[in-house]
Amino acid sequence: MSLSSSVMSKVESRSRRGRVIRGIITVGLILLSIVMLFPFVFTFTAGLKTSAEIYKPGLNILPATAHWENYQQVWTRLNMLRMFINSFMVTLGGVFFQLLFSSLAAFSLSRLKPVGHTIIMTLLLVTLAIPGIAYIIPLYTTLVRLPVLNISLLNSYWGLWLPYSANAFNILILKNFFDQIPRDIYDAAAVDGASPLRTFFTITLPLSRSILLILGVLSFIALWKDYLLPLLVLRDADLQPVTVRLFTLVRDFPRNLQMAAAFIAMLPPLLAAVSLQRFIKGGLTMGGTKG
Amino acid sequence: MKIALSRRTTLKQRQARRRINWRAQITAFLFLLPALLALTTFTWYPMVKAVGYSFQKVKLAGGSTWVGLDNYRRMLGNPLFYTAWSNVLEFTILSIVLGFVIPIIVALMINELRRMGGIFGLIAYLPTLIPVTIALLVWRQLYAPEGGFINSLLAQVGIPAQLWLQNPLLVKPAMIVIMTWAGIGGTILIYLAALKEIPQELYEAAQLDGFSVWQRIQYIVLPLLASRIAMLLILQIIFVSQVFAEPQLLTQGGPANHTITPVLEIYRTAFDRGDYGLASAWSVSLLLVLAVFSITYVRLSFRKDEASS
Incomplete structure (x- = not known):
């Protein structure tokens, strides 16, 4: 990443006019931040109110008295720990298989050059261009009855992990990255008589830690947020992650408790x-949007 | 240089084609196997099956029958098809009007603050991390007709309480506000990264030539961001065309079908009514519309990628 550069030069931004502009910009950004953060603050304080207070009109954001027990109540009554564990199961498993399968495939495409690897690359690009929603129904029927094996993956985390593991984007990004690892390093390994599998684990993966971390964080966020596929695959309420379970479960609860539950659910991604902002920034500027 | 390089690779490929090392090939495919197996089962096979389904009366237990164009006839004969598509068109236009320019301006603003700006980028990104179902719980409360925060705020300036999610005129903008809140953070970070890549010397040279700050933005920044802006516009269209969770959870497609969308109708037709064939015809229609945009997007992005590496 290059050094930052801004439209106004250093001298200009230190001049009186520049300082005024920067002042206006700062105020504008603070106002924007208030708007962006307001729903979080609102959720938190609404979760501290009584059920009558929350329907009271007016701009009273703070509760008359803070009912911290609301948070404790939803945590136990909704069994939120269970939902979080489920979310972690879905997400961590998904990230693991996605990174493992993608990096193995990318290593093969980059180093081992299988026959027809250009065809495979083209297929991967085509896959990227087709939105998942277009084949969600056949994906569902495939999960209901897996071809050849004839087993159902509904109500099993495998029903999410395996579809998540097929990720064309990650393969293409990793392949590009592996291509840039210097040949000499591999040649040295080849002289030592290392097998491809050993080269993969002792050279390629350690050298790719940064990119694997970035892709891992991005996958984690995406899978944690996923709604439609878990909704279809996990019909058993005890298996459902936060995204699927919470909205239906809180239906019969008063609004103040809904807000308390929503705030708790916001905490892990926040x-x-x-703590991982470095990797998120790195990831968003990569791949499709790299320039 | 570039030509010489590509010639060398084609020569190498030709040599490789002449004598294939079978043992190495087996290893290569063993590495590919997990990904290929997963992609085939959960992506490529369902893609092909989706098209097949749209010509079938699908029975999950087996024994699906071919019905020709029947599903398409039923889809096109349903007034809901046109309602859903015109809704999505309205959603898309609204999202561009309300939310497309903001990230560009915000990114420019953050960039002028240099290092101090980073915190604003992070703040704008936080909503993006919140799962849509959780965000909708909160926004439903903000939009609540009685005691909702937005109506309370408007009451301060004398505007009467609105039924945000029940009024056909307001429900689409209300949802687009949610989607904009949830989405602009990522876009801002992408623009910011692009701005950081513009060399400071360009601005300095322009300044020496007497370009004002606005002129520098107009003649340097915007042209250099143009391809990125085009890509993010396409991405936004693709994203908004698939709007689903908001209408499903907040309005169930109402009021009076004003928020029914193709994806919501696909979901209902397939998973509430079990009519997988008809739903697949809808999917194919969605695919045809989105493919134009997404193929352009993938071509743009990976062409850029090759040019830079």
């Missing part, structure tokens, strides 16, 4: 984002 904490992850703040």
Whole structure:
């Protein structure tokens, strides 16, 4: 990543006019931040109100008295721990298989050059261009009865892990990255008589830690948020992740408790984002949007 | 240089074609096997099956029958088809009007603050991380007719309470506001990265030639961002055309079908009514519309990728 550059030069931005512009920009961005963050703050304080207070009109964002027990109540009554564990199961398994399968395939395409690898690359690009929603129905019927094996993957995490593991985007990005690893390193390994599998695990993967982390974080976010496929595959409520379970479960709860539950559900992705922001930024500027 | 390079590779390919090392080939395909197996079973096979389904009366237990164009006839004969598509068109136009320019301006603003700007990028990105179902719980409360925050805010300036999600005129903008809130953060970060790649020297040279700040934005920044802007426009169209969770969870397609969308109708036809054939015809129609945009997008993005590496 290059050094930052801005339209105004250093001298200009330090001049009086430049300082005024920067002041206006800062105020504007602070206002925008308030708008963007408001739903989070609102959720948090609404979760502290009584069920009558939440219907009271007016701009009273803060509760008269903070009912912290709301949070404790939804945590236990909704069994939110269960939902979070399910979300982690779905997401971590999905990320694991996605990275493993993608990097194995990318290594083959980049280093081992199988016959027809250009055809496979083209197929992967075509796959990228077709939105998942277009084949969600046959995907569902395939999961209901897997061809050849004739087993159903409904109500099983495999029914999510395996479809998630097929990811053309990751294969293409990793292949591009593997292509840039210097040949000399592989030649040295070849002299030592290392097998492809050993080369893969002892050279390629360690050298690709950064990209694997970025792709892992991006997959984690995407899979944690996924709604439609888990909704279809996990019909058993005890298996459902937060995204699927919470909305239906809170239907019979008063609005203040709904907000408390929503705020708890917001926390894991927020904490992850703040601690992993470096990788998110790296990831978003990669691949399709790299220039 | 580039030509010489590609010639060398084709020569190498030709040599490779002449004598195939079978043992190496087996290894290569063993590495590919898990991904290919997963892609075939869960992506490529369903893609082909989707087209087949659209010409069938599908029975999950087996024994599906071919019905020719019957599903398409039923789809086109249903007034809902046109309602859904015109809704999606309205959603898309609204999202472009309300949310397309904002990220460009915000990214420019953040970029001028140099290092201090980073925190604003992160803040704008936070909503993107929230699963849509959770966000909708919150927005339903913000839009609530009684005691909802937005109506309370409007009451301060004397505007009467609105039924945001029940009024046919307001429901689409209300949903687009949610989608914009949830989506602009990523777009801002992408524009920011693009702005960082513009060399400072360009601005300095322009400044020496007497270009004002606005002129620099007009003649340097916007032309250099043009391809990125085009790509993100396509991406936004693709994304908004698939709007589903908002109408499904907030309005069930109402009021009076004003938020019914193709994806919502696909979901209902298939999973509520079990008419997989008809739903697949809808899917194919969606695919045909989206393919134009997504093929352009993939071509644009991977062409850029090759040029830069």
